Amino acid sequence: MPFELPKLPYAADALQPHISKQTIDFHYGKHHQAYVNNLNNLIPGTRFENATLEQMIREADGGIFNNAAQVWNHTFYFESFSPAGPREPNDALATAINETFGSFAAFKEQFTKSALTLFGSGWAWLVKNREGKLEIVQESNAGNPLKSGHTPLLTCDVWEHAYYLDYQNKRPDYLLAYWNVLDWDVIGKRF
């Protein structure tokens, strides 16, 4: 069974003005789709032909890793958004964020810093590590924290394609807007 591009849980214009319809059309419709297509072209005849994305992320390298991880990362990224929120964490995740980072505001500041200082293309992540503690990690290019045994909770795509049409070189403006489209119910369930 070939992999398929998962449906977006909202309309392409639902995240405006923070993320434009044009950005979603390219990011989801072209980039995400291309990773799916590339992966489907790469795996026939390899030991990953019937593997899950997670298996490929943990065990593959090269093109199969890159495309499998990018399929997973983009699905995880797009599913974190909704037009309505809630825009702040609640329940157990809120408690864990406050305990680890001091406050939601302090967490946002540290996560933003991680996203802004990642040089080149990649992803900033909030993860639950092997000890069950929250941690912010950076991954270059297609990097995914599953590979090092973390449980991903939240990610921000800082490849330039994620924000260039809307914000050009101003990655900080994209990061500011990012908090306005997150759905913390979705993120809380992952915790």
Add this chain to the structure above:
Amino acid sequence: MAFELPKLGYDYAALEPHIDARTMEIHYTKHHQAYVNNLNTAIAGTEWEQKSLEDIMANVSKLSAAVRNNGGGHYNHTLYWTVMGPNKGGSPKGDLLEAINQTFGSFDKFKELFTQAGMTRFGSGWAWLVKVGNELKITSTPNQDNPMMDIAEVKGLPLLGADVWEHAYYLKYQNRRNEYLAAFWNVVNWDEVERRFKRT
């Protein structure tokens, strides 16, 4: 002496329609300027303030990530602007053409291999034509690394470089890096590439 953004030898619109004026302006005034500023901050108060950019490149293994990234960014963009120009394109001539033919079989084959280096660079980076001793090689580097760096896989003098960071083409070509790389041949300044080739 702090590093400075070099003058651009042509207008932002000069490479239209292949590279649009808005991309040129943001690329040069924002991205390149930021590399220059961040490089100056990263070397402030160190002996590297007195050194040439080439010297810094040759020693990046001993320097901070900020110097490597921003020094590379400054070197690479400075080269990029000069190996492009208005009313350029066409093909190389003379000794350079001969060397390209000898190494790669033909100018078309060279373009194909250089494009492939740009297309297969996953994430951000550069495709290069490099002079290694007396030989030509095609290579690519991640992020702002380059063949002048002591950490480079293929070390030598870069003759031609294509920026394949998404910022180099996203406003006009979006996800279609292949179209940007096809358009790039219409703006290559082969006189400058040849001048670098003849450098000893």
